[in-house]
Amino acid sequence: MVRSLLIRGMLVGILAGLLAFGFARVFGEPQVDAAIAFEESHAGKEEAKPAPAMNMSKPGMSMPAAQADQGGEEELISRPMQASYGLLTGVLVYGTALGGIFALVFAFAQGRLGSLSPRATAATVAAIGFAAVVIVPQLKYPANPPAVGNPDTIGPRTALYFIVMALSILVVIAALNTANRLAPSLGRWNANLVAALAYGVVMAAAMLIMPGIHEVPADFSANVLWNFRIATLGIHAILWATMGLVFGALAQKLLQPASTR
Structure with missing residues (x-):
């Protein structure tokens, strides 16, 4: 089955x-x-700024080579x-x-x-x-x-998102078990309301504790x-x-x- x-x-x-x-x-x-x-318009504005002096820390690198090293990546998928x-x-x-x-x-x-x-x-x-x-x-x-979003923070941002998702799933499972235990004494409707309220309180507290991300x-x-x-x-x-x-x-x-x- x-x-x-x-x-x-x-x-x-x-x-x-x-x-x-x-x-x-x-x-x-x-x-x-x-x-x-x-994103492309902002990249164009950055490229339009006067170029800084040539970095002489890499002997033998010419200016075209340095520019290619910075922004010469080809698009893998169109x-x-x-x-x-x-x-x-x-x-x-x-x-x-x-x-x-x-x-x-x-x-x-x-x-x-x-x-x-x-x-x-x-x-x-x-x-x-x-x-x-x-x-x-x-x-x-x-x-x-x-x-x-900052590309350097994509790893921590992704991890935080999945932590909230995993926590939400675990709290839902606990809330459903609580509703099943309370149903014989409170009735199914009241037990579901208590479980939903408990889920909301726990998740609200968790999201207040977890760090915010403001990168727009x-x-x-x-x-x-x-x-x-x-x-x-x-x-x-x-x-x-x-x-x-x-x-x-x-x-x-x-x-x-x-x-x-």
């Missing part, structure tokens, strides 16, 4: 990746192009390739992996979230996953387009930044909604006989 769910989850993940690619191509890529144009096949490959791989993980989580959660049908369980898992994996981490460390250039377009972040959330929303709805329908047919449905 788990194998059948896993296959369905990965197939739905491919469908979700295709839908997310279409959304990203229409709404996300224009914001990336605008950010790249901003921008059109990144925005088409590169983007498609990335979202398909991500969607397939997400579909497989979602199917495994669904198989574990089915029957442990009360008397929910497979379709309702899938929708619940998708809603909780979208909130815990996407919404909450991006409240603290939102997605940024090119030209935003002062003259960067606020509209481009806002639209990019909205497009990023939209891509994830399509992925998780497709998993919750389409996979839920497939799981309903697989797990419940037609007569029961």
